[in-house]
Structure formats: C-alpha cells, structure tokens
Amino acid sequence: MSTQQKKRNGAPYSPAIATVREVAYPRLEFIVTILMDTAVILTAVAARWIVLRGVAVLSPAETLPWAVRTLEWIADVGVVSAAAIYTAFDLSKRVVLMGRSFFSLFRKRRHDESTS
Amino acid sequence: MTNPQADRERPGFLGIQARRVVLRWFVIAAALRSLAFWTLAILGAAWLVHWGFGWAVAVLAGAWFYFLIPVVLTQLQLIVDVLSCGITGRSIFFPRVLEMIENDELNKRRMSQPPRVRRYIRATQLIYKVAGDTSPLAAVATWSLIVLIRMPLTAHRKAIPVARSEIYKAIDIGHKVEHAAVEAFAERMLAGAR
Numbered sequence: 001m002s003t004q005q006k007k008r009n010g011a012p013y014s015p016a017i018a019t020v021r022e023v024a025y026p027r028l029e030f031i032v033t034i035l036m037d038t039a040v041i042l043t044a045v046a047a048r049w050i051v052l053r054g055v056a057v058l059s060p061a062e063t064l065p066w067a068v069r070t071l072e073w074i075a076d077v078g079v080v081s082a083a084a085i086y087t088a089f090d091l092s093k094r095v096v097l098m099g100r101s102f103f104s105l106f107r108k109r110r111h112d113e114s115t116s
Numbered sequence: 117m118t119n120p121q122a123d124r125e126r127p128g129f130l131g132i133q134a135r136r137v138v139l140r141w142f143v144i145a146a147a148l149r150s151l152a153f154w155t156l157a158i159l160g161a162a163w164l165v166h167w168g169f170g171w172a173v174a175v176l177a178g179a180w181f182y183f184l185i186p187v188v189l190t191q192l193q194l195i196v197d198v199l200s201c202g203i204t205g206r207s208i209f210f211p212r213v214l215e216m217i218e219n220d221e222l223n224k225r226r227m228s229q230p231p232r233v234r235r236y237i238r239a240t241q242l243i244y245k246v247a248g249d250t251s252p253l254a255a256v257a258t259w260s261l262i263v264l265i266r267m268p269l270t271a272h273r274k275a276i277p278v279a280r281s282e283i284y285k286a287i288d289i290g291h292k293v294e295h296a297a298v299e300a301f302a303e304r305m306l307a308g309a310r
Contacts, residue, residue, distance in 0.1 A: 025129055032133055040140055047148055051155040055162075063162035074154045074252050079147040082255030086143055089263075 026094075026101040033094045037087040044083035048075040139262055147255035154250070180247070183240070187248040191257035198260040201271050210264050211272045 051071060059067045127135070157180075161173045197207040216222055226237060248254065264272075 028129070029133075032136075036137065036140055040144055043144055044147065047151055051151055055155060055159060058159055059162040060166040063165050067158050067162045071155060071158050075151055078150045078154075078252040078255055082143060082147045082259060085256060086140070086259050089259075 023101060023105055026098050030094045030098050033090055037090060040083045041087055044079045047079055048072075051075060142262065143255050143259045146249070146258040150250050150252060150254045154252070183243050183247040184251055187244060188251050188253055191248070191251060191253040191260075194257050194260040194264065195253070198263050201264070201267060205271060207264060207267075207272050214272055 052068060052075065055067050055071050056064065161177070164170070164173050193209040197210045200206065200208050226234060229237070251257070
C-alpha cells in the first residue's frame, strides 16, 4: 500500500515516515521560516529606503525636511514595525515548536531505552 | 495517538509552506500599498505647498483624517484584541465581530436605515475602504486579523457569568479536596512508619 493510499485510508504511518513528520518537518519549517522572515524584513527595509530616497530626490528643497520626516515615521510604523512584529511572533512560535519536537523525541528515546 | 480524519484533512508540507507565504504576502502587500499611497500623498503635498496651495493640503488632509479616524480605531481594536489574547487568553472586541458576521447583522442594519442614509453609506463606502487599505496601521491590523481568525474559537467565547456565591462554593470544595488529599497522604505516611 502506497503512502497516499495509507493517508486516504487513515492507516497509521510507518515509523520512518512518522519520524520525518515529527522531527524533520519542524526543523525544515524552521529553516523555511528564517528564509521567509528574512525576505519580509529585507522587503520592508528596501521599501523604506526606496521611498525615502524617492521623496528626497523628487520633493522641493524647502519642504524636504518635513516630507522626509513624515514619511520616515509612516514607514517605521506601517512597514518596518509590521515586518518586525510578524517575524518576532513567527520565529518565537517556531522555536517553541522545535523545542517541543526535540523534547518529545528525547522522551521517546528515553522510554525506548528503558523498555528495551 | 493520531487522528486519521485530521491527518487526511491536513495539507502536506508544501501546502502548509505555500499558505504561510500567502499570509506573509497579505501583510507585506498591505504595508507596501499604504507606503505607496503615503509617498504619493506626501510628494503631492510638498509640491502643493511649494506652489503656494498650503490651504488645499490642509483641507485635503482634514477630509482624509475624517474618513481615516473610524478605520484606524477599528484597526486598533484588532491590535488590542491580539494583545489581550496574548496576555489574558481572551479577545475583547472580536466576539462581537464574529457575532455580527454570523447573524448577518451589518446587512440587516443597513437595510433598516432610511434611503438617504443608505445612499450616503453607498457613496462613502469606497472612501472608507481606501482609507482602511492606506492607513499606516493596515499591515499590523491585517496581521492581527490573521492571528485572530486562526485562533481557536474558545479564545473568542464570552466568559460565562458566575455568581460570587458559586465562586466561594467552588473555592470551598477545592479546599475540602485539598484537606482530604493531605489527610490521605498523612495516613499513608503514618501507616508506613508503624
């Protein structure tokens, strides 16, 4: 019976697949999370830099200070803080999930050693 | 113990990652949309001031903030709800939002308004939508909404009102259970010492 058939029938997974799901997936997810969150942060910082440069170049000289200051504030509140909050929340969640999977594996190993 | 039904319904690893990318895109798109709007608005305002139309900037900014304030307050409610869920485990405003969605309350209320009010609502709907999409808090509010929607429904249920006498009764029973457990433990200790 293939894995897909097993999945459809609701049959339990083989120990190897179960280990992949319990151990490898959280680790892979953690790596993917770091990559995705880095992309989010870089996008936010790049967007902030681009618009500030744009305003500095395109706005008239006498209104430049307040234009740049206002946009800086909006970019910090709207873009950089959103990216930072999302990233912090997501990373902390992943760390907790990784820790949980590590401890469950540790407990399982200790249980297997004590029963064997 | 695995649940076969839940296992069948759960998307695969790649499916989960794709969904996470989409959620991030929602947040970052909201942030970029708002930033693009404010960049254009500030550039426009700077040139209007430069050409001597400072009064027009003041009028436009006043009109915009008039439409933005209720939207920002709603977005702040979502952010406060996420904070509340993080601290107390319960949301404050979101249960009402869920209730309104479940009962189709907004449409019912709109239909009960006089035609003049309904025309005003229809005319200003788009302005409020744009104000919501371009608010500086749009990205954080979108993230808050995603978090609130993905939370278990128990976080949004209203707390069951319990009378003070019932709380005292529950505390009293709890103390009795504690005493019984301590007595049983002491008896076992004494039996072992004999």
